[in-house]
Amino acid sequence: MVKRILLVVVALLVAVPAGLYTWTRIAPHQVRAEVEIDASPERVWQVLTDFGAYPQWNPFIVSAVGEARVGAVLTNRLSDEGSVTTFTPTVLAATPGRELRWIGRFGVPGIVDGEHYFRIEDLGGGRSRLTQGETFTGALVPLAGGALDVADNFAAMNTALKARAEKMP
Known part of the structure; x- marks a missing residue:
């Protein structure tokens, strides 16, 4: 009897996360925001990838260190309702x-x-039109609730990027 109970517990410990992970691959949590900008795509790119200037204008990603190149690892600090997270x-x-x-x-x-x-x-x-978005997947995504609803943060960053790109010479 004890073996059966342990087997059921182990099966649940494997099946539940696997099921949640599979669910988010089928139906991921997606967030997006877009803005039209009176600036060329090259200017928008210049503002977006000037990570050193983020503390001057970016209300969401308040700091970013690294290079905009494939394979590079960035160090980003996000501000959300007064709390700062680094990833x-x-x-x-x-x-x-x-x-x-x-x-x-x-x-x-x-x-x-x-x-x-x-x-x-x-x-x-x-x-230009800038669309910022994120697709969340993983075993804990269905349990994250509103923690992943960051569309307001994306919109705030997009608005600030628009203002900066449009005022550049």
Whole structure:
């Protein structure tokens, strides 16, 4: 009887996280915000990838250290409602004037993974659209609740980036 109980407990300890992980691969949690900017894609890229200037204008990613190149590891500090969190994502894509994308993980892969992206679209006439988003997957994502609802933070960063890009000469 004890062996059966232990077997059931072990099975649950394996099955529940595996099920949650599988669920988020099928139906990930996605967040996004976009803004139109009166600046060229090249200017938007310049502001986005000037990590050293983030403390001057960025209300969400208050500090970023590293390079916008594939394989680089960044050290980002996020501000959310007065609390600051540091994480070290790996850059997956860095196409000047078009896309910056990285993946960050909470602990080991598969617990909470966030693939964050910035996409820049050329609207013509010196205008751009910036879309910032993140796709969250992992075993604990369904249990995270509102902690992953960061669209307001994305919108605040997009608005600040817009203001900075539009005032540059």
